Amino acid sequence: MSKLLNVAILVFPACQALDVTGPAAVFEAGNFVLGSAYYKVHILAAKSGAIQTNSAVRLMARSISDLSPHSVDTLLIAGGSVSGLESMVADDRVRKWVVLASRTARRYGSVCTGTFALAHFGLLDGKRVATHWSACADLAAQWPNADVDKQSLFVNVGRLWTSAGVTTGIDMSLDMVASDLGNAVANGVAKRLVLYARRPGYQSQFSPVLSAQSQADAPFAALVLWMRENLSKQLDVPRLAEKVYMSERTFVRHFIKSIGETPARFVETLRLDEARSLFATSMSIKEIAARTGYATGAQLSKAFNRRFGMSPQLFRELHCYRERE
Known part of the structure; x- marks a missing residue:
């Protein structure tokens, strides 16, 4: 493939580290299993620099201004602390960039409570979505126009993908790889990451x-x-x-x-x-x-x-x- 597919993962202070590193690892492993570069992963934030996650991990992020929203193939917004999300959605530059990217991206979505950011940006109306089990009631109350699926690990409706959070971001990203490159590659990614099994989205958040x-x-x-x-x-x-x-x-x-x-x-x-x-x-x-x-x-x-x-x-x-x- 002559042109790499840009995967943009949007982060903010006190985001959930695994919401970011899980999907990033899946797409990079896809390149490895395929034997050639197919995806290019970008960790983006409102401004460039170190981002302290809600754990001991710090991420180095590039500014959203470094990547044209029209060049994004896959856009994912991580979940994390309420204060971090509120700070990000209040930034007009982030709002404009995400809305533009979502209009032209082949797919867009969120991991965990990143669903709230999509809601703030007006991208969930009338759509069935997933988020972390602990946030389902709040999401449904704040955004009654969204159909909150309280059970599924992840939900895909057209171009919109949303997951329940943390490890389910891995499951959702694996499904994306399967739709792009086939089950053989996705299974190879799962094997490389030593996953117990590929979990389909319809499975419940609680086994x-x-x-x-x-x-x-x-x-x-x-x-x-x-x-x-x-x-x-x-x-x-x-x-x-x-x-x-x-x-x-x-x-x-x-x-x-x-x-x-x-x-x-x-x-x-x-x-x-x-x-x-x-x-x-x-x-x-x-x-x-x-x-x-x-x-x-x-x-x-x-x-x-x-x-x-x-x-x-x-x-x-x-x-x-x-x-x-």
Whole structure:
């Protein structure tokens, strides 16, 4: 490719470091996996110089005036502290630059609470968007014209991309790379960054494991993790009760009190959540069924349809990228 695609990441004092470095690492790794320069990443701020993030990391940023807004292919605004965001959106130069860039960029968006900056600049009206779970209520209250998705890791509507924040900026950027260069390159990036898995945007900000562990009493927190790692095995009440040295009756009573679901319902939740992730891969339904503890693909399809109201085939068509030719 003769001309590099400019990826501009807008930062401000007390921004979230990983909102910046995560996407930047993904695009740079894309260049490495592709074997040639495709993206050029720019860290920009209202003025050039060192930017102190909300951690010990300091970033060296260039001024927005150093890069024409019309040359931007991908624009992302990082999230971070409320005071830092307010200072940035109050700067007329930043507002004008972002609005101009968003008009001509192939795509634009935000990571975490950077969504608030897009809202201040009038770029969210009528759009479905994501932001950090802790800020969803505030965003919806302040900007009622935006459709705030409180669940998804990231949301893509046309040219607009928004993510829930922190590590989800990596997931969103990987999806951008997949749409640009194909799943093979995106998977190579994920492997290079030693990611556990590529997470599609429709996944919830809180996995069933994380949600359960956050409220589980001992010894159920450890049991939940073991269940997640052994989905292909028989996970009935006798075996689970044995793992925590309880009688079956006592186990069921304490499990429901701790987790909020019956053991059978929670096992199905874990299995279908894992299956939903695997549908983003090239694995067959039969293979996914075996990995998630279903005897046949038909059993998995029936359970999936009952829980989500659609077949695995339709789910793949609606949500998952196909490998590029």
